[in-house]
Ligand code: SF4
């Protein structure tokens with residue numbers, strides 16, 4: 816399962832993900848992270864059956880955690896299958912099917928948002 820984690824680094828500057836891995840023993844895969852001197856946001860992947868454990872440990876360490884059940888959303892009534900989103904996505908979420916219609920591998924999406932402004936028909940939105 817994918818979890819979106821937001822955290823403040825605080826005075827101790829403690830590495831929250833490393834702490835949670837150590838505390839829970841769960842191997843966490845970091846799919847995307849943006850961290851500056853004071854705060855950070857990370858998209859992590861954890862096994863389904865250990866999601867609750869990781870989530871509560873993260874929360875105990877002061878992070879806010881949101882379960883991401885969906886990736887990018889495509890409004891199919893607006894999409895014209897132009898393909899502009901295909902090359903811009905770093906995770907190869909988009910492709911053409913055999914009929915040259917847009918195909919989406921939503922589970923590959925890391926919610927980076929790069930494709931959203933690239934769509935000339937505003938057909939792409941990030942999950943709330
Ligand atoms: S949000 Fe990022 S990873 Fe997801 S489909 Fe768009 S470009 Fe690809």
Ligand code: SF4
Nearest residue numbers: 894895897898900934
């Ligand atoms: S850029 Fe927009 S209109 Fe073009 S294929 Fe992608 S979602 Fe469809």
